[in-house]
Amino acid sequence: MRKPCCEKKDTNKGAWSKQEDQKLIDYIKKHGEGCWRSLPEAAGLLRCGKSCRLRWVNYLRPDLKRGNFGEDEEDLIIKLHALLGNRWSLIAGRLPGRTDNEVKNYWNTHLKRKLAQMGIDPNNHRLGLTHSSKSSFVSNSHSYNKAVNSEADNFPVLNSTSVPERNTSCSLPDLNLDLTIGLPESMGKNSGGSPVLNFVHVAGEL
DNA sequence: AAGTGGCACAACCGCTCGGTA
DNA sequence: TTACCGAGCGGTTGTGCCACT
Known part of the structure; x- marks a missing residue:
């Protein structure tokens, strides 16, 4: 011990x-x-x-941005969670002024429920249209689609070794993304502190 | 006004990882 | 090579607040 x-x-x-x-x-x-x-x-x-x-x-910490998460931050969290899973520190690293604990709490209290209501399994970001949420998903899924699939046009491929395993059998495209994670320190130097995600489309079978 | 249930968030716990002797 | 130690991470719990009855 x-x-x-x-x-x-x-x-x-x-x-x-x-x-x-x-x-x-x-x-x-x-x-x-x-x-x-x-x-x-x-x-x-x-x-x-x-x-x-x-x-x-x-x-x-003086650089903490307290208060509600913006819609863009929400989208980013959803997106990053789809890519990285519960790696809160990595996710928080992309959100200037936010902490892993804050992101984790926000996910658990807001976003998880939000996705569930949309008929999306928050654990694997796959559609689970087996229940009544089917129709509501159609109307509510806009923000999710916006979040997860906004990158879909260039279908990023994650080239990270730390990607959670996913099976490939669902209606959502596999998020094979190459995510270039910049150092959080360098984030602060970004103009306006806006999060920067570098999705790189690595040729792949999609 | 008091009771209660749910929510949000701060904080703790236990584990893993990386550095080092 | 291995054991130890400090730091960091993610899961979970505790608690205060607020809305509702």
């Missing part, structure tokens, strides 16, 4: 107080992100390093 990531005794759990937040912000402003394990003690926090990292990454 491994040792716990940090000594659990004498550490706070649960919601962060304003004072704790401020200590963490002050420390990181001063010293930057670094060794999370030793950070809590150095910053005078009774938290484990993991907890500090999570708090910073998901909530305190």
Whole structure:
């Protein structure tokens, strides 16, 4: 059995107080992100390093864009989820100002249901037209089609080794995509911080 | 006004991965 | 080569808020 990531005794759990937040912000402003394990003690926090990292990454980071997801962001998430599966950090990497946790939560609470209502299996992005959603799909599937199939014209092919396996038996085209993932850091330098997806059509049997 | 059920999101837990000694 | 350690990731849980009855 491994040792716990940090000594659990004498550490706070649960919601962060304003004072704790401020200590963490002050420390990181001063010293930057670094060794999370030793950070809590150095910053005078009774938290484990993991907890500090999570708090910073998901909530305190100054570049976070808080608030509702836009329609373009929704589309992008759907698209990326179809390509990458539950790789939230990768997906979040394409959405400037969004965190993996945020994207994951949004997926689980909004998009999953939305796709289900459209008769689309949110796990594999395939049509499941076996029930009454069939007709509603016709009317509601617009945004999904827009999201997943907007790239369909050039039918991108994913050339990644980390693509979730898919079978090929459904009505949705196989999303064989070559997705060039840019570094998140470079994202920030993009004008306006708009997400950049580089779909490359790799010749393939489609 | 009080109770309750659902939703949204913050936070935790356990696992994996990559670096290093 | 292998074991250890820190960091990161994804799944899950906890909790506060809000709408509805």
